[in-house]
Amino acid sequence: MLNLHQVAVTYPNGVQALQPVSAEIPRGRLVVLLGPSGAGKSTLLRCLNGLVRPSRGTVEAEGVGPIFASAAALRRHRRDTGMIFQQHHLIGRLTALRNVLTGRLAAHPGLRTVLPLPRHDRLLALQALDRVGLADRALERVDRLSGGQQQRVGIARAMAQEPRIVLADEPVASLDPATAERVLGDLFRICREDGITAIVSLHQVALARRFADRILGLTDGRLAFDGAPDGLTDSILQEIYAGPAPAGGAERLAAAAE
Structure with missing residues (x-):
């Protein structure tokens, strides 16, 4: 479980990127952070993986406690946390x-990583590629793969880490709609099968509604919505995206958000 208690971030230039946010995220939940650019989604994710220390409040992880309590706690939390990036x-x-296989490096002492990784690690990596449908591309250079295939390699790398938590920062922003749906489908299927907590930032409202167990809607650094996808009404979307809903309601607003 992840527990955020009054987590807020103010950068040195005085910009308050995140107003106090509190939320409990049980193990195995699939959560989407929804909101426009600059809403605070990336800042919140960076607090969750320990890249940004909150100006106030605490982030606690199951089995670790407050993740910023010590360097050892932060290292342990990061070992348990897989990251998936927009640019692979x-x-x-x-x-x-x-x-x-780079997803296995944190499982070994520093000196051990200069040697070939054990057979167990290679098997884990191959299994991770198989789960995203890329076992047949295992020996192909990734710069010869399509954007969607590269993102699925990124998912496999995160899963090879054997994480308890996966964080993804707009992982399908550069993909066409069909490819985006497949990539998110792979990610959430694997997380659900393995009981992994997934927290994913998106712009696409339709994808959030389809895949999430829970949506956290952010606007201007504050939490404007926390609930199930079916509670995401037109009026709440208007509040999140700070503008009138186009004709056609939520679905057109979803398209505008993309």
């Missing part, structure tokens, strides 16, 4: 398999 962050000249 893959090494283009390496194969899909070798990219996925």
